[in-house]
Amino acid sequence: MSIVRDFRRSALGAAVVAALLAGLAGWLDSDFYLRILFMCGVYYLCAAGTNVLAGYAGQKSLGQAGLFAAGAYTVALLTTSAGWHPALALAAAPVVAALVGVLIALPSLRVKGPSLALVTLAFGIVAQKLVTEWTDMFGGAQGIYGIVPLNALNGEAYTLQHWVWLVIALGLVAHLVLLHLLRGKFGRALLSLQLDEIAASCAGISVYRYKTLAFVIAAALCGLGGALVAQQNQYFNSDFITFHLSVFILLLVLLGGAGTIHGPLVGAIVLTLTDVYLAQWPFAQHFVYGAMLLFALYLMPEGVVGLFRRRKTTGTAMVASTATSTVNAASVNAPVDATGTRPASVDTGALRSALTRDAIDTVAPLLELRDIHKAFGGIVTARGINLVLQAHRIHALIGPNGAGKSTLINIITGVIPASAGTVLLQGRDITTASAHVRAAAGVVRTFQNLRLFGAMTVLENVIVGAHSRIQGTHREADALRNARAVLEFTDLADYAGARAGSLPYGVQRRVELARALASQPLLLLLDEPAAGLNPQETRELGQLVRKIGALGIAVLMVEHDMSLVMEVSDHIVVLDNGTLIAEGGPAAIQADPKVIAAYLGSDELIIEEAAA
Structure with missing residues (x-):
């Protein structure tokens, strides 16, 4: 019952945060601030998926920009060339991106560490070159115009406020699904892969299957984020999918707190605001993000969320230590049987x-x-x-x-x-x-x-x-x-x-x-x-x-x-x-x-x- 109770408590907290953000979007009348909220939601989706791959499964990927592009170009081509309804095209985007994620996973499963980063980096570069050079399909550097956006109930195109509400709703759904998955069997399996693949395999966990699933989840959510950006802008080109974006998405996870359920949200908020602030100094962006990445990797490996967790742990350490000492003392003083062992408190049948x-x-x-x-x-x-x-x-x-x-x-x-x-x-x-x-x-x-x-x-x-x-x-x-x-x-x-x-x-x-x-x-x-x-x-x-x-x-x-x-x-x-x-x-x-x-x-x- 405690497992169900903990999930309900966490889900309620997430719903309250989503409702507050939705209320804030309804109160704001500035497109500038609404745009910040929208991109924060998009980056959260990308970070939440990448957190499954990098934070839980331990697979550091530098090709997420290519997956972002897979979703964006799917919705662009389906609405402009194939005549699909924009809602159906949006639903198809994460599916296509997930299939692309499987293709990346196949070679990536054979390597680890820096080699994995190089394989995924190569995919990102290939994806950028493909959409730039294949002009007939992807429009080259000019990109694709006239992407059909979603329509409101009155038949008019979504306003920016509508897009913010949509991304909040999608973010809430993604959070609840991942909350359910990562706090159970699936999350433990991914963490065990990160810690020791051989031990995980000998415990009954399929290494290839769970790594592939992690790639699929990360790809689907990055693809969904790309599709939202493409439809909201009604335009998309290769300038959106630079190596900078891949580093930015990975940094969202590492800075917020890799392997934590709330880390992606914290990272999305901090880095979206940082990105807005640095927009006035574009020449400094790469330097600042590189410095933040090194800082997150070496000086704050548990991210911002880890700082609060460590403070909470420090505050409760004395109580926990005292309780453990008391329990251990009781165990030492427990009666022993003829063989010198303390009898177990569980009956043989159990x-x-x-x-x-x-x-x-x-x-x-x-x-x-x-x-x-x-x-x-x-x-x-x-x-x-x-x-x-x-x-x-x-x-x-x-x-x-x-x-x-x-x-x-x-x-x-x-x-x-x-x-x-x-x-x-x-x-x-x-x-x-x-x-x-x-x-x-x-x-x-x-x-x-x-x-x-x-x-x-x-x-x-x-x-x-x-x-x-x-x-x-x-x-x-x-x-x-x-x-x-x-x-x-x-x-x-x-x-x-x-x-x-x-x-x-x-x-x-x-x-x-x-x-x-x-x-x-x-x-x-x-x-x-x-x-x-x-x-x-x-x-x-x-x-x-x-x-x-x-x-x-x-x-x-x-x-x-x-x-x-x-x-x-x-x-x-x-x-x-x-x-x-x-x-x-x-x-x-x-x-x-x-x-x-x-x-x-x-x-x-x-x-x-x-x-x-």
């Missing part, structure tokens, strides 16, 4: 519902590898591996450094493809399935080197893990409830609101494990989960792994700590030089001469002491 899927066949293989090979150039890291993992069992994968353990984990989870061989999950061939498809099917993992979404809270990290489960009848509220059950199960409830990247290393390890559990896995792969933990944390990890196994979740654990392996494992697999040399129960592995020779050398006492 945990099974939150952490596990429907009952599966415990006789047939859960996961089967057939003749898996992997080579990186001339280096072979997997040689004809055949392996069967059963449901409801804790498996361990051990071997000396360089044996190919992490390679095998990456192949199973789809991070890297096998050079040859077959991977079967419950009898279904998933050899060519991507990481996010395998995660949705129930194969999830943690990483040897932590891959947390450090800027997100612990609770948000865990809900991202449930991404593929939030669909159909499984709603956001269900995911939130299950995420809290996972936090209880992993003794992380006290940290739910803390930023994951600010926590101690051992706690971060548990957060990553909780995120994986939130997906309700069939098979949980742990890549050296005890790395960097102290002895007490390692013991607690072993207890947690046993608790996970007791819920019926199959585990495959890569680990160097032999005492942990022997303590928790039902079945152990040994690799050496990319080859499976032994498998069986802990006792059999301790006595296997191949393991002693290949893994532990000639000193048989090492493994016996570790087991003891």
